Amino acid sequence: MTKLYNKVAVGGTFDKFHYGHRKLLETAFGIGENVVIGVTSDNFAKKKGDIESCDIRMSNLNKFLSEYHNNFSISRLDDAYGITICDENFDAIVVSEETEPNAVKINEIRKDKGMKQIDIIVISYVFAKDDIPISSTRIRKGEIDIKGNIL
Numbered sequence: 001m002t003k004l005y006n007k008v009a010v011g012g013t014f015d016k017f018h019y020g021h022r023k024l025l026e027t028a029f030g031i032g033e034n035v036v037i038g039v040t041s042d043n044f045a046k047k048k049g050d051i052e053s054c055d056i057r058m059s060n061l062n063k064f065l066s067e068y069h070n071n072f073s074i075s076r077l078d079d080a081y082g083i084t085i086c087d088e089n090f091d092a093i094v095v096s097e098e099t100e101p102n103a104v105k106i107n108e109i110r111k112d113k114g115m116k117q118i119d120i121i122v123i124s125y126v127f128a129k130d131d132i133p134i135s136s137t138r139i140r141k142g143e144i145d146i147k148g149n150i151l
Helices: 018-031 042-048 054-066 100-112 136-140
Strands: 005-012 032-040 072-077 090-096 120-123
Touching: 005 018, 018 090, 032 054, 042 100, 054 072, 090 100, 090 136, 100 120
Parallel strands: 005 032, 005 090, 032 072, 090 120
Antiparallel strands: none
């Protein structure tokens, strides 16, 4: 099956890998021949609180995705833009409602550099059983599990 895009970017912290993360990645793999995944570095993610190390998060992601896909690469993200602002070959980026402003800024930077704009695909939140979005923060606090069940 032909995909809509050749090279798709997606980024995140991917701590407490949950159903929202799955939706983000499933969308990227559904539309992209090649998926480039940026995982926030320890330094960039430290403002989020007590999270697993970047190496552990990257390893967990690789293990999970390797069971289903072979058309991806995973790299460390030290800022909100990663290589999308210097690699001309990206066609699209998949983001959550929360991170859409970063994608808009990426396109502004690309335009200023004379690079082609990339399509922005925004996924909606995945809601827990209490109709509040699933998030790693809520999982860390012990409110919900990775599927959105109330604890």
